Amino acid sequence: MDTIVDQTALLSLNSSVVAAKAKDKGKGFSIVSEEIRKLASRSGSFSENAQQKLNQILELAKTGRIRSDDFKAVYRDFFEKFNSIFDDIIENRDNYKSFLVVAQEVKIFL
8 A cells, every 4th residue: 555655646746747847738737746646645644544453453353362362261270170179079979879878888787
């Protein structure tokens, strides 16, 4: 985009020189030259704004990626803890079953 802006500005400058050399006969060309200069200026502003917006988008994407990585780490940690708790529940259930078996055996002997 910057190349187009530079070329348009150069075209404006060249057409201004041609208009100046043509004097009265170049008045129409001078008007065209001024419009080309305005176009180059607007194109430059557009290019600058587009670059700023693109930089903002890239920064947001980077922030999003970092937050996504943070979320994945929290998610993994949550499931590791959840699985640990689940394993503890299963172990306690098995211990309780063993306790019931022992309690039944003790009851038989009493």
